[in-house]
Amino acid sequence: MDTRGTRSYLYWLYCQFELITCSYLMEPWEKVLFYTFNVAMLLTLLYTAYAFLPGHLGTALQSLLQLFGGQQDNQHVPVVK
Amino acid sequence: QKNGVSNGTLYKKTFVEHFEQAPMYVAVLTFVGFGVGTIFGYLRDFMRAWGLEKRNIAAEREEQKDFVPLYQDFENFYTRNLYMRIRDNWNRPICSVPGPQFDLMERVTDDYNWTFRFTGRTIKNVINMGSYNYLGFAETDVNALKTVTIELQKYGAGVCSTRQEMGTLDKHVELEKLVAKFLGVEDAMVFGMGFATNSMNIPALVGKGCLILSDELNHTSLVLGARLSGATIRIFKHNNMQSLEKLLRDAIIYGQPRSRRAWRKIIILVEGIYSMEGSIVRLPELVSLKKKYKAYLYLDEAHSIGAVGATGRGVVEYFGMSPDDVDVLMGTFTKSFGAAGGYIAGKKDLVDFLRTHSHSAVYATSMCPPVAEQIIRAMKCLMGLDGTTQGLQRVRQLGKNTRYFRRRLHEMGFIIYGNDDSPVVPLLLYMPGKIGAFARRMLEKNIGVVVVGFPATPITESRARFCVSAAHTREMLDTVLNALDELGDFLHLKYSRYSKSSHPELYEETRLELED
Numbered sequence: 001m002d003t004r005g006t007r008s009y010l011y012w013l014y015c016q017f018e019l020i021t022c023s024y025l026m027e028p029w030e031k032v033l034f035y036t037f038n039v040a041m042l043l044t045l046l047y048t049a050y051a052f053l054p055g056h057l058g059t060a061l062q063s064l065l066q067l068f069g070g071q072q073d074n075q076h077v078p079v080v081k
Numbered sequence: 082q083k084n085g086v087s088n089g090t091l092y093k094k095t096f097v098e099h100f101e102q103a104p105m106y107v108a109v110l111t112f113v114g115f116g117v118g119t120i121f122g123y124l125r126d127f128m129r130a131w132g133l134e135k136r137n138i139a140a141e142r143e144e145q146k147d148f149v150p151l152y153q154d155f156e157n158f159y160t161r162n163l164y165m166r167i168r169d170n171w172n173r174p175i176c177s178v179p180g181p182q183f184d185l186m187e188r189v190t191d192d193y194n195w196t197f198r199f200t201g202r203t204i205k206n207v208i209n210m211g212s213y214n215y216l217g218f219a220e221t222d223v224n225a226l227k228t229v230t231i232e233l234q235k236y237g238a239g240v241c242s243t244r245q246e247m248g249t250l251d252k253h254v255e256l257e258k259l260v261a262k263f264l265g266v267e268d269a270m271v272f273g274m275g276f277a278t279n280s281m282n283i284p285a286l287v288g289k290g291c292l293i294l295s296d297e298l299n300h301t302s303l304v305l306g307a308r309l310s311g312a313t314i315r316i317f318k319h320n321n322m323q324s325l326e327k328l329l330r331d332a333i334i335y336g337q338p339r340s341r342r343a344w345r346k347i348i349i350l351v352e353g354i355y356s357m358e359g360s361i362v363r364l365p366e367l368v369s370l371k372k373k374y375k376a377y378l379y380l381d382e383a384h385s386i387g388a389v390g391a392t393g394r395g396v397v398e399y400f401g402m403s404p405d406d407v408d409v410l411m412g413t414f415t416k417s418f419g420a421a422g423g424y425i426a427g428k429k430d431l432v433d434f435l436r437t438h439s440h441s442a443v444y445a446t447s448m449c450p451p452v453a454e455q456i457i458r459a460m461k462c463l464m465g466l467d468g469t470t471q472g473l474q475r476v477r478q479l480g481k482n483t484r485y486f487r488r489r490l491h492e493m494g495f496i497i498y499g500n501d502d503s504p505v506v507p508l509l510l511y512m513p514g515k516i517g518a519f520a521r522r523m524l525e526k527n528i529g530v531v532v533v534g535f536p537a538t539p540i541t542e543s544r545a546r547f548c549v550s551a552a553h554t555r556e557m558l559d560t561v562l563n564a565l566d567e568l569g570d571f572l573h574l575k576y577s578r579y580s581k582s583s584h585p586e587l588y589e590e591t592r593l594e595l596e597d
Contacts, residue, residue: 012571015571015572016573018514019114019512019514019515019518019572020110020113020114020512020514021113021114021117021514022114022115022117022118022121022513022514023117023514024514024517024518025118025163025166025167025513025514025517026121026166027193030121030124034117034121
């Protein structure tokens with residue numbers, strides 16, 4: 001029963017996508033072209049996120065910690081040489 | 082007693098108009114839809130230009146390619162690429178009288194709306210929400226059309242002449258006297274075509290050196306007449322009396338553009354009900370403005386004559402004003418009287434002038450007698466001269482239907498434009514993809530609607546326009562409303578943020594049942 005509800009909801013979402021982006025009006029080959037383009041963009045986005053996001057986040061976190069760490073060093077530990 | 086109400090004494094009843102704006106994401110998504118459509122339009126044009134796809138539009142011959150181009154390709158970009166895809170929702174041929182229900186000829190397309198073919202079947206009893214049949218006079222009842230058949234047998238169908246030559250029949254004289262009596266003016270003149278009444282008579286009334294102040298959303302017939310006349314045209318914002326007053330003041334203070342002379346005539350062109358918005362003109366303020374600045378008023382009551390007012394006499398009666406306040410009363414017989422043609426009414430001097438100087442009187446064929454008789458019988462019915470109260474009942478039924486329909490649509494959560502008393506109900510659709518989907522699905526449910534998009538409306542505000550009729554029964558309206566409810570949920574059209582609870586009557590009914 002729940003799958004029926006979710007399926008009809010997903011179908012409704014798909015209809016909304018079709019109506020908003022005018023793919024409801026397109027001929028079948030145009031739809032294929034449009035969906036291929038969209039799916040390709042989505043996959044590229046996901047792959048870029050998977051490949052680069054951890055690295056970028058790690059570097060960002062490191063530099064943030066350095067910033068805070070540097071501040072702490074300057075405040076609490078006077079440099080005595 | 083209310084404090085701080087502007088023009089509080091001018092309006093005898095409350096003037097409620099709605100022009101709700103949809104949430105911002107709707108406009109954004111509409112532009113997304115148009116963007117995708119445009120990109121694919123460019124793609125298809127590219128394919129057509131390079132021969133990868135068959136060209137279905139008009140093109141020049143090979144030998145003429147070096148000449149000045151006959152067909153400017155880009156101008157029809159929108160028509161070719163967006164309109165063609167949903168073209169099957171317009172120009173649908175009907176094969177019965179356009180009453181509250183009608184029959185449609187079924188047609189299919191094999192090549193995505195470039196060509197159509199008829200299957201030979203008819204779709205029967207489609208509920209008609211698109212015809213301008215406000216009072217339900219588009220009928221085939223034999224008793225109602227008795228006088229029309231008699232006149233048809235007496236005069237035939239054609240007139241074969243213009244008004245000034247041999248086309249003025251006794252039927253026209255009778256009709257003109259009746260129209261003048263109906264409206265409460267001195268005299269009237271009738272013409273064979275409503276559009277031509279506007280476009281051919283405005284050039285006769287104004288010329289060079291005159292100023293025309295025309296509403297932003299005026300009908301094409303008024304715009305054409307104004308342009309043909311050669312007068313200077315200035316546009317004021319739709320139904321906005323402050324904008325109009327500013328223009329009037331500037332006109333009187335500064336005069337004509339270079340010579341600074343006074344304008345020969347200042348005329349204000351407005352409509353009674355605007356058919357794309359459903360809004361009613363602010364007549365009391367307009368008349369007080371025109372009296373203050375000594376301008377003339379031309380009121381086009383195409384959609385409001387017969388449809389508003391306590392006895393169907395138009396916006397002048399709706400606001401409780403006298404017809405002497407308006408200088409030129411124009412209207413058409415196409416909408417509320419189930420016939421064809423237009424009239425111009427006013428003082429006797431004005432109408433006598435038009436009889437000699439109007440282009441329509443000199444060159445256009447006059448109204449044919451059976452049509453004139455249909456108008457006469459409809460008007461007599463409205464005025465009560467045929468001995469029954471049927472006319473008044475029709476006007477009251479139209480008012481009831483209008484209020485019920487608008488109230489239910491508001492409660493459901495659709496965005497509706499216009500005044501609460503106007504029988505023209507535009508329902509906003511916004512996105513181009515939904516225009517085609519809406520019209521097709523309504524036809525599948527056996528309801529015929531008119532949808533309008535760009536360029537008749539602003540680009541983000543495409544709409545479906547319903548015309549409520551006195552001939553619609555409560556059951557028909559309920560069928561349409563239930564279908565709209567379903568379709569509104571499926572297409573996600575209920576954008577209104579002010580909707581009240583839907584179906585309050587249903588809860589009351591079940592309460593009564595439980596009590597038993």
